Amino acid sequence: MEQTVVAAVKGIVGAEHVFDRFEDRYCYTYDASAVTAGKEGMPALVAYPGSAAEVSALLKLANEYKFPVIPRGAGSNVSGGSIPCAGALVMVLTRLNKIVGIDRKNMVAEVEAGVITAEFQTEVEKLGLFYPPDPASKAFSTMGGNVAECAGGPRGAKYGVTRDYVLGLEVVLPTGEIIKTGARTMKCVAGYDLTRLMTGSEGTLGVVTKVIVKLLPLPEAKKTMLAIFDDMEKAAETVARVFMAGVIPTTLELLDNIYIRNIEAAVNVGLPVEAEAVLLIEVDGDKEVLDKQVGIIEGICREQGATVKVARDAKEADELWVARRAAFAAVSRVRPTIIGEDCTVPRDKIPEMVRIIRAIADKFDIIIAVLGHAGDGNLHATILTDERDRDEMARVEKAAEEIFRATLAMDGTLTGEHGIGLVKKKYLPLEVGEGGMMAMRAIKRALDPNNILNPELV
C-alpha cells in the first residue's frame, strides 16, 4: 500500500486507530475458522473507524486506489468470512459500540455494529425484553457480525435466526454511500428487501454500521431438561416426534458420546459419560404451560427409551448450558484441529443424516463428533483432526464433500447459520446452481463495481 494511502487512512480514522506493524497485522490473518491467510495473505493495514462517515470515507478511498477492504467484528465467525487477502485493509468495527436506544413501547432497539451481543441482551433483559438470537460466541461476537453472517444459535428451534429480528439497517455500500434499509416498523414493504439481502451477505455487499432489531417480551420462565439415550438413532428420532406432538421447544440440542465425554472432562457438571447421546431440551413461556409441555416431552423421551432429568433450579439449568456452550471447543482435547461443519436438513431426516455422517467417518477413518441444534435440523458434524497430518487432512476434505452432497440430496442446505465464507465457497454452486451463482454475481457487480468489499469470497 502506498504511503499516501496509509497517510489518508490515518487522516480519516486517526493514527492511533490504525495498525501497520507486522505483528499487529499478522493477528488479522485468521478468524475462528480453520482457514488462515498466512503470511502470503497479510493485510496491508488495519483500521478501526469510529463512525459510518469514516467507514464511507475509507470505502471511497478504496475505490479510488483500488484496494480490497475486509470488514470485521470480533473475528469469531467460523466460515472464514473475515480472512483478508494480500494488500487489503482490514476494517474492524468494534469501536462502534453504542446501544443507540431501546424503545420499550414499540419493542425495538437500535445498536451500533460493534455492540457485543450478550451485553445487548443483558441490557434489554433489564427492561423485561428479549433478543432471542444466541450464537455460541455471543459473549464476544458483535451484533454487526451476527447480521453479516446471519448467525443462529440453540434457540433457533422456536425463535429462528438473526434475520428474523432485523427490521432495518444502516449500511455503507461498497462505493461509500450510506443507506438505510427497512424501517422501525413491524411491517415494511417499501421497495426491494435490502435488509434481507444485506443480512447474511458476509461482508460482500455492504458494511453494516447500525442495526434496528425487534424485541419480544422476556418469557416468564423456562425449564431445562436432559434426556439420556443409549441409542443414537432413538435420540435422533425423538426430535421430530416432539414437534409432531405439538410442542415447540426453545431448544433441542443433540450431543453424541464424543461430545458428552469431552464436555464433562472440560467443565465437570455430571453429564452421563456412558450415554450414546443426550438431548438438551428447553421450553420457555408462561409458568402455567411449562409443566404441561415438560410432561409431554418427558413422555415421548421415555417412550423412546430415555431417562430424563429435569433441572430443579436455575443453577442446575445453568450448568447444563455452561456444558453446552463449552462443547465446540471442548472436543479440541481429542485432536488439536477441529472443523465444524454446519449442514442442515429437514427435521425428519436427522436420523438418516446421523447414520450417513457415521458411515462417512468410518469410510475415511476419521473422527467425526455430532452435535446439533437438532430442533431446527442444524447438525454440526465436527471433524476432529490434526492439521499437521497431511494425509488425514486429504481424507477430511473428501469426507466433508460427501457430507455436503448427502445433505443436498436430502433437500438440506450447506449451512444453517455459519455462512459460506472461504471455507465452503467451492461448494456453493452445488446448492444454488449456475443460475443462482449468476444472479448473486450480478448483484455483487451492481453494488460493488470495483470488487472492493471482501472480494475473495465471491
Next chain:
Amino acid sequence: MQWSDLEREVIRCIKCGACQSVCPVFRELGAESTVARGKVNLIRAVIRGDVDAAGAGFEERMSWCLMCKACQENCPSGVKLDQLILAARRKLAEDKGLPLLKKLIFRLGLRNRRLFDFGMRMGPMFQGLLLRPAPGGKGMLPRLPMGLDMRRLVSPVDARPFRSRVPARVDVAEPRKTVAFFTGCMINYIYPQIGEAVVEVLKRNGIAVIIPAGQHCCGTPVYVNGDVPTAVELARATVDTFAGLEADAVITACGSCGAALRKEYAALLAGEPGYAAKAAALAAKTKDFAEFLAEEGLTAEMQGLAATATYHDSCHLARSQGVRRQPRELIAGVPGLTFKELKAPARCCGAAGSFSLAHYELSRRINDHKVDDIAASGAELVVTGCPMCMMHIRDGMNQRGVAGEVLHTAELLARAYGVEK
C-alpha cells in the same frame, strides 16, 4: 514448557476468540495482537518462521500479559496460555538476554540471599533521597523521575524487615497445629505489619508458627520474566528450606508466593533429580493463610469492627490457588462488619508485579476499573490476600481521590481482635 514442545499446545487454540471477553489488556488496547488468541498466533507464527522472535514487536506483545489467567479460566479448549507466554519469555531471555537492570537484580541480587538482604536493608537509609512522603502519610512518592511515574504512590522499604522483628519460632501453649510461614519479599521488606498480623492471628487461635530465617524470594518475578535458571535456583532454595520442617502446613500470605510454591515449582523442578518429589510434597503442604484459618476455624473471640468491607480477588490467589470462598467466610465472620461484594471482584487490578513497572500507564488504566468498582461499592475497607495488589490499589485510590483503606485479610482479622496495626 520448552519452545520445541509448543506447537502441539499452540494448535489446540481454535481461535474462537472467547479470550476477548475477559482479557484486561485487550479491553484497554483493543488490538487483536494484545489478546491471548493473538499472542498464541504470534507464537505459532514464530514456529512457522513467519514472525521474527528477535524483533521488538514480538517481545513487546509477549510483555503485554498480566499472567492473570482469566483467559485460561475462560478457554473452552483448555489451552495453557500462561505456559505459552512464559515459554516465549523464556526464549526471549535466553536468546536476547535480560535487560541489564533485571539481570543485576535477578542474577546478582536474588541468587545471593545475603546480598539481597543487605541491599534491602540498606534501602531505608537511601530511599529518602529518592522518595518523599506523600501527603496524609499514605506512602511515598518519587522525588525524581527514575523509572517510576512521578505520581506513583509506593510503600517504602521498612527499616526493620519482618524476619528480624520476630523470633524463628513463635510458640503457644498447647498448640492445635504448627505451621511454617513463608513470608515472601513484600511482606518481609515492605509490609512487615502484614507478617505481624499473620503471626498474631495464628497465635491467638492456638497455632504455633515457625519462621525459617534462611528463606528467600519465591522466584515469581524472575520466573514471569523468563529467567528460568534463576527461578530454578530460588525454587530449590525454598524447597530445601521448607521440606524438612516439622510443621503441619506451610503458610503463605501472598497470592503469588502461594501460587509459586503450590503450582510453579512442580513445573520448574520436574527435571531436577531429587527435587521433583520434594516440590510435590511442599506443594501438597502449602496453604494460603485465609484458606488454612477457614479450615481450622477461629477459636478466639473477636471484638468486632463497625465498618463496610469489600474483597478483591488476587489473580494468583483466586485463579491459581482456587482460594475465593475462605477469605470471604473469614470477613463475613467478623462481628459488626458489613460485607459488600464488588461487581467484578476477580478482575485483575493491573499490578502484576514488574508489569506495572514496565507498563505503568496501562496498568493504571486497568486499575481504574477496579477503583471505580470499589468506589461504587461504598466500602470503607478493601480487603485482599496479596501485598502487590494492595500497593497498586492504594496507588489507584490515592490518584483518583477515592477514600478508603486497603488491608490484607490478616490485618483485618488482627484489627477485629483489637490489635492496633
